[in-house]
Amino acid sequence: MKDILLQVEPLIPALRRYARALVRNRANADDLVQDCLERAVSRWNQRRDGDVRSWLFAILHNLAVDQFRKTAARGRHVRIDETSEDDLSDAAAQEHRLMYQDVLNRLARLPEEQQSVLLLVAVEDLSYADAAKVLNIPVGTVMSRLSRARERLQQEIEGTKDTTPTNVVQMRSER
Amino acid sequence: MNHRPITEDDLHAYVDHVLEPERQAEVAAYLVAHPEVAKRVADFTGQRHLLRAALAPIAEEPLPAELNLSRIIEQGARGRSPVRWAMAAMLLLSIGGLGGWSMRGALQAPPSGLVALGQEAAVSYGVYAPDRIRPVEVRASDSAQLLQWVSDRLHRPVKVTDLTASGYRLMGGRLVATSHGPAAMFMYDDDQGSRIVVLTRPMSSADQNAPMTPQSHDDVAGFAWADDGMGYSLIGRATPESLRPIANEVRRQARSI
Numbered sequence: 211m212k213d214i215l216l217q218v219e220p221l222i223p224a225l226r227r228y229a230r231a232l233v234r235n236r237a238n239a240d241d242l243v244q245d246c247l248e249r250a251v252s253r254w255n256q257r258r259d260g261d262v263r264s265w266l267f268a269i270l271h272n273l274a275v276d277q278f279r280k281t282a283a284r285g286r287h288v289r290i291d292e293t294s295e296d297d298l299s300d301a302a303a304q305e306h307r308l309m310y311q312d313v314l315n316r317l318a319r320l321p322e323e324q325q326s327v328l329l330l331v332a333v334e335d336l337s338y339a340d341a342a343k344v345l346n347i348p349v350g351t352v353m354s355r356l357s358r359a360r361e362r363l364q365q366e367i368e369g370t371k372d373t374t375p376t377n378v379v380q381m382r383s384e385r
Numbered sequence: 386m387n388h389r390p391i392t393e394d395d396l397h398a399y400v401d402h403v404l405e406p407e408r409q410a411e412v413a414a415y416l417v418a419h420p421e422v423a424k425r426v427a428d429f430t431g432q433r434h435l436l437r438a439a440l441a442p443i444a445e446e447p448l449p450a451e452l453n454l455s456r457i458i459e460q461g462a463r464g465r466s467p468v469r470w471a472m473a474a475m476l477l478l479s480i481g482g483l484g485g486w487s488m489r490g491a492l493q494a495p496p497s498g499l500v501a502l503g504q505e506a507a508v509s510y511g512v513y514a515p516d517r518i519r520p521v522e523v524r525a526s527d528s529a530q531l532l533q534w535v536s537d538r539l540h541r542p543v544k545v546t547d548l549t550a551s552g553y554r555l556m557g558g559r560l561v562a563t564s565h566g567p568a569a570m571f572m573y574d575d576d577q578g579s580r581i582v583v584l585t586r587p588m589s590s591a592d593q594n595a596p597m598t599p600q601s602h603d604d605v606a607g608f609a610w611a612d613d614g615m616g617y618s619l620i621g622r623a624t625p626e627s628l629r630p631i632a633n634e635v636r637r638q639a640r641s642i
Contacts, residue, residue, distance in 0.1 A: 219454045223444035226452070230443050244451050251454075251461040310439030317436065331401055332433045333440055338403070353394050360397070360429045367432070 214254050217262045218247070224263075224334055225270055231329050232274050234318065242277065246270040264340040271326060271344055278322060316366035324359035327352055391415045396422070400429045498592045499609040499616070503600030505563040506584035506618035509570045510605055513559070514580040514622075521557030521572050531558050535569035541587060541615060543569050546635045553581060553631065565589070581607075581621035581628070583635055588616040597632060599625050608632040612640060 225246060229239035246269045257265050317325055323345075330341040331352075338356075342349045388411055398404045399412045416423040450456070513520050523531040528545055536543045538560055545555060553573035561570045561584070568586035588595075588611045597610040600618065607620035607628050617639060619632045 214458065215454055222448060222452055222454065223446075226446070226448075227440050227443040231440055240449060240452060244457070247452065247454060247457050248461065251458050310435070313432070313435045314439055328432075328436070329440075333436050338398075353397065356397055357393055360400075360432060363432055364425075364428050367428075 214251060218250055218266065221263055221266055222247070225266060228267065228329055228334055229270060229274060231314070231317070231333070232322070232325060233277065234314075238277070242270060242273050245273050249273075260343075261340060264336060264343045267330065267334070267336065267340075268344045268346070275322070313367070317363060319366055320359055320362050324355055324362060327355040328359040328363070331356055396426055397429070400426060400433060497589065499595050499598050499600070499611065499618075501563075501565065502584070502586070502588070502611075502616045502618045503598075503607065503609040503620070504602060505561075505565070505568060505586075506570075506582060506607065506609070506620040507600070507602035507605050509561045509568075509584055510580075510582045510620045510622075513561075513570065513572065514582060520580070522559035524557040525555040526557075528555065528557070535560055535567075538567045539569060539585075539587060543585060544639060545571055546583060546638045548573050548631060548634060551631045551634055552576065556580070579621065579623065581619060581623070581631065584618045584620070585639075586616055588614055592616065597636065601625075610636060612636065615639070 222243065225243050226239065229242045229246075230236060233239045233242065246266065249269050250266055253269075317328070320328070326345060327341060330336045330344060331338065336344065338349050338352050342352045345352065347355075391412055395404065395408065395412050399409060399416075402409075404412065416426055523534065532543055532545060535558065545558070548555070552575045554575070556572045556574055558569060558571040561568050563584075563586060565586060568584050571583045571585075572580055573583070574580045592611050593614045595609075595611040595616075597608050600607050600609050600620070602620075605620050605622050606625050607618060608625070609616065609618040610632075611617070617632075617635060619628060619635055621628055
């Protein structure tokens with residue numbers, strides 16, 4: 211049990227960051243991380259040899275995807291519109307806050323599978339091979355999703371910059 | 386020099402700083418010569434910086450109490466397990482009719498004493514003995530680990546009976562759920578592949594000692610008894626006469642702990 215503390219505890223901040231970026235809402239994200247940690251504790255002895263970090267991210271990712279499915283089944287999309295301003299960047303420096311909020315809002319318009327790849331690779335520094343393990347897809351698929359995610363995010367950043375009224379964007383995100 | 390062509394994957398790996406230094410330099414040289422591509426790569430690099438900066442504060446926040454890992458470990462060891470046992474027991478209960486159980490019976494007062502023990506052993510036999518893939522969770526080759534595990538969970542020293550003299554080899558065992566808490570199940574087989582199980586668990590204070598009593602549940606039969614607070618039940622698909630000497634041997638060896 212000492213083993214699990216040493217190996218898992220330092221990764222909790224990164225797990226929170228990933229969860230928050232995906233589900234946006236602080237309380238929901240921390241619930242997911244708590245679920246993830248409980249599962250990690252109960253399955254610690256069943257895990258196969260390999261990187262603890264990608265094992266944890268895989269548990270967390272699967273929980274997040276399950277939650278998205280349930281939310282979608284209820285016909286609601288809570289990921290953008292129910293996020294309060296201070297859920298995300300309250301600790302960020304004030305002058306950057308709007309800019310940061312903006313890029314996260316644009317990220318949220320990407321398909322979930324593209325967001326995951328981009329977050330795991332560009333923010334969490336997982337190798338392409340580890341990201342493939344977390345998402346349970348081939349490395350080639352990681353690369354093509356990463357490419358599409360970056361192109362799409364760039365379109366969002368350039369295409370909607372100060373030109374599209376926000377209500378149009380929100381309706382699009384509610385598909 | 387004859388360079389390998391630059392691929393899209395190279396561009397992303399360049400942005401993510403995961404190229405070998407030599408390749409990184411090749412991509413950098415390529416970008417100097419191709420400003421259009423360089424613009425895209427710069428955009429991607431900008432996204433990366435922006436996302437990292439926007440999300441970095443989250444990882445700096447103090448962890449809330451519910452994400453305290455020591456506490457989660459503690460709760461995992463204590464609080465949750467009774468619930469899990471209850472759920473596992475309900476699962477067994479819901480396998481209707483097996484070993485003479487039915488939901489109707491389960492809704493009535495649960496049987497107690499040796500009858501309950503015998504039923505639990507019969508249910509375990511019904512579930513695990515026909516299993517081709519994983520009848521036991523820990524094999525006989527790891528019996529030290531198995532005994533450690535079940536002794537920890539039962540809070541009693543559990544000993545495995547050697548039945549080779551009776552023609553049965555230990556296959557291994559597992560912890561099983563009963564309505565009276567965890568029990569240790571050991572499975573044996575003979576040269577014909579016939580399997581028997583021995584189930585053991587602590588008894589309630591009313592049934593600390595009880596004489597060996599024949600048990601019969603549908604098409605399986607066996608014996609149950611209690612010695613010094615521990616209950617034992619041996620179940621198999623064989624005649625009571627052939628199982629009786631084996632049960633006696635289990636009891637004899639258990640008493641010699």
